[in-house]
Structures are given as C-alpha cells and as structure tokens.
Amino acid sequence: MPHALLQLCRSLYRPWPMALLAALAGAFLLAFLGLGLALSQAQEAQREDLENRGERLLLRLEQILGQLRQGLAGLELQPLRHCDPALVENLRQVSFEHRFIHEASFAADGQLCSSRPRHAPAEPARPADFHSRGLDYWLTTTHVADEDPAPLMVAQASFRVSSFRGHLLDALDPSDGLGVYLIPRGSTQALPILAATPPLTLLPGAADSAALQLLDGQPFYALPGGNPDYRLALLAPRAQLLERIREYWERLLPASLLLALLGGGATFWLVRRRLSLHGALQGALRRQELQVHYQPIFHLASRRCIGAEALMRWQRPDGSLTSPELFIPLAESTGQIRAITDFLLREVLEQLGDLLRNHPELYISINLSACDVSAPRIGPLTERLLARHAVRPEQIAFEVTERGLIDLQAASRNLAELRARGHRVLIDDFGTGYSSLAYLQTLPVDCLKIDKAFVDALGADAASSGVAPHIVRMARALRLKVIAEGIEHEDQARLLDSEGADYGQGWLFAGPLSAHAFRALIGGALPGAPAESFPPRRRQPAPGGSGTTGAAPAPRPRSEAPARAPGDWHPAPGRR
Missing domain, CATH: 3.20.20.450 (EAL domain)
Incomplete structure (x- = not known):
C-alpha cells in the first residue's frame, strides 16, 4: 500500500470519521435497499389490486360472452334462413330472453335483418379479431360511452349477436384509466376491449405469465386460468405504480435512516473500544499484565x-x-x-x-x-x-x-x-x-x-x-x-x-x-x-501430549501453543 494511502487510512481510523463514513454508507445502502423493497411491495400490491378487479371483470365478461354464445346456438337450431317476419320475431325473442344481448341480426345472400328493425344492424368493419370453436369475435376499441351498440360481437355462419358496452362498465370504474385486454390462447397479441390503444405485442411466454409485468413502465397483469380460449389482462397507468412506490418508500425511509444512525453509533463504539484496547494492550506489555x-x-x-x-x-x-x-x-x-x-x-x-x-x-x-x-x-x-x-x-x-x-x-x-x-x-x-x-x-x-x-x-x-x-x-x-x-x-x-x-x-x-x-x-x-x-495399549507408550483450551475459563488465543516430548516424535525418514 502506498505511504500516502496508508497515512490516509490511519488518519481516518478515528471514532468520529469512521462513524460518519459508516452512517453515510449505511444510509445510502439502506435507502437503496429500501427503494428496491418498496418497488417489490408496490408491484405486489399492484398485482393484487389488478387481480381482484380483474376477477370481477372476468366474471362479467364470461356472463356476457356466455349469453352471446347461447343466443347464437338457439338461432342456429331454428330452420329459418330468410329475412321474413318469423325470423325477425325469432331474433327479437333471443334478444328479449338474454339480458346481455343488445341486438341479434341475420345477414346472407344480400338479405339483412335485425331484432331492432328501426336501426341499421351492426356490421363489422374489419375481419374478426380472433376465432375460436367455429365462432368469430369482434372486440370494442374505445372508451367512449354512448347508447350505440358496442362492437362486442360474436358471429356464427349468418347470425350475429352483440352486447352493449355499458354491461362491462358496470363491473369497472373507468375513471382511473384502467385498460382491459383479451389475449387469445397461443397469441402474443393483447387485444383491447376497453382501451383507447392499439393491440399490445407481448414477448414470447409473457402471455402465459402469472406475474406483474411492466410494458413501457405501465403495470400489465394477465389473469391466470379463465376461459380456455383466452385470458383477460389489465393495463394500469404508470402514475398508479409510481404513487405506490413513493408511499412504501416513505414508510421505509425513516427506519433506514434510524438503522444507519445505529450503525454509525456502533462503529463509533467499536473503533473507540478497539483503539482504547490497542493502547491498553501496549500498556499491558510494558506493565507485564499478561x-x-x-x-x-x-x-x-x-x-x-x-x-x-x-x-x-x-x-x-x-x-x-x-x-x-x-x-x-x-x-x-x-x-x-x-x-x-x-x-x-x-x-x-x-x-x-x-x-x-x-x-x-x-x-x-x-x-x-x-x-x-x-x-x-x-x-x-x-x-x-x-x-x-x-x-x-x-x-x-x-x-x-x-x-x-x-x-x-x-x-x-x-x-x-x-x-x-x-x-x-x-x-x-x-x-x-x-x-x-x-x-x-x-x-x-x-x-x-x-x-x-x-x-x-x-x-x-x-x-x-x-x-x-x-x-x-x-x-x-x-x-x-x-x-x-x-x-x-x-x-x-x-x-x-x-x-x-x-x-x-x-x-x-x-x-x-x-x-x-x-x-x-x-x-x-x-x-x-x-x-x-485403562487397558494398556499393546504398542510402546511414547511421551507426547494433546490439549485444548476447551472449556477453559477464557478462550485460548492463537499465540499460545504446547510443545512436544523430547525423543518421542521423529520425522518419518525420507518424508521431508
């Protein structure tokens, strides 16, 4: 070690400088660890919140899609395939019997009729968002609430049934900016149901993860289980997670500072004691106290x-x-x-x-x-x-x-x-x-x-x-x-x-x-x-010994040691 560095170390090895360094290092380290712990706790709290809210929303979505599939199944069983009064009446009957079916319609061979004849039946303007078990699904892509039929639509052959957006909003508070997505099985696309964003592209395997993920800093959570055809996912605003991190970190910061002060105090005591012990040991050697x-x-x-x-x-x-x-x-x-x-x-x-x-x-x-x-x-x-x-x-x-x-x-x-x-x-x-x-x-x-x-x-x-x-x-x-x-x-x-x-x-x-x-x-x-x-051993006893401080009144220092018996221990010939 260079002389200047050695002198610096000796000058710093005093109770107050060492205590200050220990307190500062402890405060920095504990604050850093506290921030990591706050992030972990905030993410877990965010995951639990999204899971609880997502479970309520998933239950409502399953109810809506379940009724849409039931309505389609009933329409497929009736033999009518022409837009005549009897078919329109059947469409109205399906819409009346199912709470979450806002409109049922038929479209084939240029014919178009609906359970709501005064309104133009909802026609999808794009291909289906995904297909499953012979059914085509279209999902809404806007947060705007109105009385028009929401394009949450399911189609089979010539029949289509759609739901109303308000039924989903009943299970969700839209004021906090939460986005709702549906992930088809086997897909890396998160399709928006209630979100004013385009589909989200996920990393491979992310769609099957049950942990909270961060997409561009925003908490994203896909609910485990659910329908075998898809998973429901929620995207929370970034500010929501940052606010949770700040709250947890502010709770941990006082404890971190207190521990840093305690560490500084302990360092002060140990250094002072060590220095005093060092001086006392020098005096003990002079006074032959050992x-x-x-x-x-x-x-x-x-x-x-x-x-x-x-x-x-x-x-x-x-x-x-x-x-x-x-x-x-x-x-x-x-x-x-x-x-x-x-x-x-x-x-x-x-x-x-x-x-x-x-x-x-x-x-x-x-x-x-x-x-x-x-x-x-x-x-x-x-x-x-x-x-x-x-x-x-x-x-x-x-x-x-x-x-x-x-x-x-x-x-x-x-x-x-x-x-x-x-x-x-x-x-x-x-x-x-x-x-x-x-x-x-x-x-x-x-x-x-x-x-x-x-x-x-x-x-x-x-x-x-x-x-x-x-x-x-x-x-x-x-x-x-x-x-x-x-x-x-x-x-x-x-x-x-x-x-x-x-x-x-x-x-x-x-x-x-x-x-x-x-x-x-x-x-x-x-x-x-x-x-x-003791039964005597058959080999010739040799003088020698063994010992330990064992349960001695004070532990044995490493500077103390026994010797051996003369004429008893001889190095093995040729060993060394």
Missing part, C-alpha cells in the same frame, strides 16, 4: 503428563479478564503479536526453565501467528533464550493453525528451519481450516491436533462424529502423532485411545494451570483416572 497459563497434555494410554500448551491471559489492573478472542486478533492486525510471542517465550523459560532441565521428557508448546511464521525470526530468538536457560530445543514446540498459513511457501521454509534447530511443529485445530493431504505432505509437520468440535461429536448422532477417527487414521498413515483437544469425558478418552490417538488434553485431565500449579502437577499425583483403569 500472564501465562499451562494446559497439561497427557499420554492417553499411560495417563502420564508429558507437557503443556502455553496459554496467554490478560488480567486488567481492576481484576477483570480480557478474552484472548478480543486482544489476540487485535494484536495480529496491529503487529503487536510479535511482542506477545516474544514475551510468551521469555515467560515460559523464566517460569519453567529449571523444571524442563530437570525433566527432559517434558515440553511446552507455543502458538505462532501468521506473521510469526512468515519471517525467520522465531528460531534465532528461541536459540538465544534456550542457551540462556540451558533447555534443549526439543522441549519447545511450535503450533500453527491452518488458517495462519497465509503464505504457504514462506511458512514451509521457516517451519523447516525450526525443525532443523530441533523444534517440533504441530498443526493446531486440524480440520477447521484448509486441511488437505497436499499441504500436509509439503509442510514440515510432526503432529496434528484434532479440534475440540470433532472431539465433542464423538459418539453423537452427527455428521462430524467420524471426523476425529478419520484424522487419526490419516495421521497414522503419514506417521504423524495426534493430540485430541477438549477431552471432557472418559468415554471420549477411551475411544480416542482405541482409535490410535497418542495424546489428549482437556478438562478430564486438568484445566489451564498457573506455573506453580503445573509444577505441583508434575511433582505430585496426576489428576484424572488411575492408569490401571
């Missing part, structure tokens, strides 16, 4: 403690504890993790250096972060400290998490250097990151630590219940040791031991201990079940 605890690691077969994992704790001057889940990620992002790792190494050797000299079978493991393994600095530092305290390199092991292996090539190179100095390397929380056989075979690894989540699943009816045994078998095939973290029940320890896991740590054996308590553990009776309660 404390080291030790999570013992036990050999599963013999129940012998073979080492511990070093855990970092931060106790404030007021006695409160700050969780490693808070200050370790902060230290990693600000670069303070290097100082914490160095402090941890020095404290471990200051507190337990003589214990490690007197018990060469013990080891302590130290967690390394991504920046610790990306540069070759830990090896020389550890070498100087080990020389000062006369501790063997095998008694300090290093743990890395899969998620911390950002630069795999650099990590592999630097971890190989640590192994060359005599240290052993463990993969912590195995199975929760980018675990794969490919990188296991390229990294200099001595041991895998099974994550507590997979240990908890043992014996449970869960998809992950078989992960821990699978990891054990895979590690054995690669000739790696296995430590199971978070063991809390005897059944878990027995099952892991039977599957071939080497070591375990957890509350079943011991929780995180102070240096004094860990010394007492090594010098006195070991907690947990007696060794004779």
Whole structure:
C-alpha cells in the first residue's frame, strides 16, 4: 500500500470519521435497499389490486360472452334462413330472453335483418379479431360511452349477436384509466376491449405469465386460468405504480435512516473500544499484565503428563479478564503479536526453565501467528533464550493453525528451519481450516491436533462424529502423532485411545494451570483416572501430549501453543 494511502487510512481510523463514513454508507445502502423493497411491495400490491378487479371483470365478461354464445346456438337450431317476419320475431325473442344481448341480426345472400328493425344492424368493419370453436369475435376499441351498440360481437355462419358496452362498465370504474385486454390462447397479441390503444405485442411466454409485468413502465397483469380460449389482462397507468412506490418508500425511509444512525453509533463504539484496547494492550506489555497459563497434555494410554500448551491471559489492573478472542486478533492486525510471542517465550523459560532441565521428557508448546511464521525470526530468538536457560530445543514446540498459513511457501521454509534447530511443529485445530493431504505432505509437520468440535461429536448422532477417527487414521498413515483437544469425558478418552490417538488434553485431565500449579502437577499425583483403569495399549507408550483450551475459563488465543516430548516424535525418514 502506498505511504500516502496508508497515512490516509490511519488518519481516518478515528471514532468520529469512521462513524460518519459508516452512517453515510449505511444510509445510502439502506435507502437503496429500501427503494428496491418498496418497488417489490408496490408491484405486489399492484398485482393484487389488478387481480381482484380483474376477477370481477372476468366474471362479467364470461356472463356476457356466455349469453352471446347461447343466443347464437338457439338461432342456429331454428330452420329459418330468410329475412321474413318469423325470423325477425325469432331474433327479437333471443334478444328479449338474454339480458346481455343488445341486438341479434341475420345477414346472407344480400338479405339483412335485425331484432331492432328501426336501426341499421351492426356490421363489422374489419375481419374478426380472433376465432375460436367455429365462432368469430369482434372486440370494442374505445372508451367512449354512448347508447350505440358496442362492437362486442360474436358471429356464427349468418347470425350475429352483440352486447352493449355499458354491461362491462358496470363491473369497472373507468375513471382511473384502467385498460382491459383479451389475449387469445397461443397469441402474443393483447387485444383491447376497453382501451383507447392499439393491440399490445407481448414477448414470447409473457402471455402465459402469472406475474406483474411492466410494458413501457405501465403495470400489465394477465389473469391466470379463465376461459380456455383466452385470458383477460389489465393495463394500469404508470402514475398508479409510481404513487405506490413513493408511499412504501416513505414508510421505509425513516427506519433506514434510524438503522444507519445505529450503525454509525456502533462503529463509533467499536473503533473507540478497539483503539482504547490497542493502547491498553501496549500498556499491558510494558506493565507485564499478561500472564501465562499451562494446559497439561497427557499420554492417553499411560495417563502420564508429558507437557503443556502455553496459554496467554490478560488480567486488567481492576481484576477483570480480557478474552484472548478480543486482544489476540487485535494484536495480529496491529503487529503487536510479535511482542506477545516474544514475551510468551521469555515467560515460559523464566517460569519453567529449571523444571524442563530437570525433566527432559517434558515440553511446552507455543502458538505462532501468521506473521510469526512468515519471517525467520522465531528460531534465532528461541536459540538465544534456550542457551540462556540451558533447555534443549526439543522441549519447545511450535503450533500453527491452518488458517495462519497465509503464505504457504514462506511458512514451509521457516517451519523447516525450526525443525532443523530441533523444534517440533504441530498443526493446531486440524480440520477447521484448509486441511488437505497436499499441504500436509509439503509442510514440515510432526503432529496434528484434532479440534475440540470433532472431539465433542464423538459418539453423537452427527455428521462430524467420524471426523476425529478419520484424522487419526490419516495421521497414522503419514506417521504423524495426534493430540485430541477438549477431552471432557472418559468415554471420549477411551475411544480416542482405541482409535490410535497418542495424546489428549482437556478438562478430564486438568484445566489451564498457573506455573506453580503445573509444577505441583508434575511433582505430585496426576489428576484424572488411575492408569490401571485403562487397558494398556499393546504398542510402546511414547511421551507426547494433546490439549485444548476447551472449556477453559477464557478462550485460548492463537499465540499460545504446547510443545512436544523430547525423543518421542521423529520425522518419518525420507518424508521431508
């Protein structure tokens, strides 16, 4: 990152600028999302409105066309085919018996007669709008209301019957500018019934859609179902939808602004807390407020403690504890993790250096972060400290998490250097990151630590219940040791031991201990079940360990880690 850009980011990383940026970004994003939600809600409300109104109109249209078809069927049954008084009387009778038939007429061989002899019978001025089941249909194309017969006409052979526009208007309020269309089955044309527009051309498949569509910005909705020969469709004015969108958006806007303000306030609090935590952590390093605890690691077969994992704790001057889940990620992002790792190494050797000299079978493991393994600095530092305290390199092991292996090539190179100095390397929380056989075979690894989540699943009816045994078998095939973290029940320890896991740590054996308590553990009776309660394994027990922060009083930071037992873990010949 260029220096000027870095300086800009640092200058902006203050509570008020970050809160303002968060509030503005939140307001813009929420307003945009609110507009989209308002559009969706408005379209749904528009669809429901058009559907309700269309259903009433469709019912009336079905009644009108049904009577027109009945009238034609009756006329076709009578034998008269000449314009004589008897035929005219039959035409009048059909018009009288059906409420929605305004006029019935006959036209053939130059003869023309109607049920209304004083008026010229309605003659279609164009070909039929559509044909269906031997009938020809003509639809009205104007909104103008008058007493003349509306050209809503149905014809069969020489007979025609027509309806009056007012019968349709009874089921529709024409004042809102709603257009009514009829879509013949299989057609992409929406033919106007009550609309002062030419036919609408629809996209293929649009006529069969049951969703609200926009035609040049106007809401268009075709009612599902209906007559097998056609579908009724409605076209609403654009202003109607825009008004609905505005109403919904005005309802959502205050809530969006409130959420943006809350987001800005939360950002202000988090940034201020982070900055204050950053400064407090610097002071804690100077005042040596950080404390080291030790999570013992036990050999599963013999129940012998073979080492511990070093855990970092931060106790404030007021006695409160700050969780490693808070200050370790902060230290990693600000670069303070290097100082914490160095402090941890020095404290471990200051507190337990003589214990490690007197018990060469013990080891302590130290967690390394991504920046610790990306540069070759830990090896020389550890070498100087080990020389000062006369501790063997095998008694300090290093743990890395899969998620911390950002630069795999650099990590592999630097971890190989640590192994060359005599240290052993463990993969912590195995199975929760980018675990794969490919990188296991390229990294200099001595041991895998099974994550507590997979240990908890043992014996449970869960998809992950078989992960821990699978990891054990895979590690054995690669000739790696296995430590199971978070063991809390005897059944878990027995099952892991039977599957071939080497070591375990957890509350079943011991929780995180102070240096004094860990010394007492090594010098006195070991907690947990007696060794004779476990059937001895046939393979030769090897010193080693496994552990987890598990249900520890405070979560384990990624900068804390255990070591391995000297003389027990040896790299497979020819593997690396």
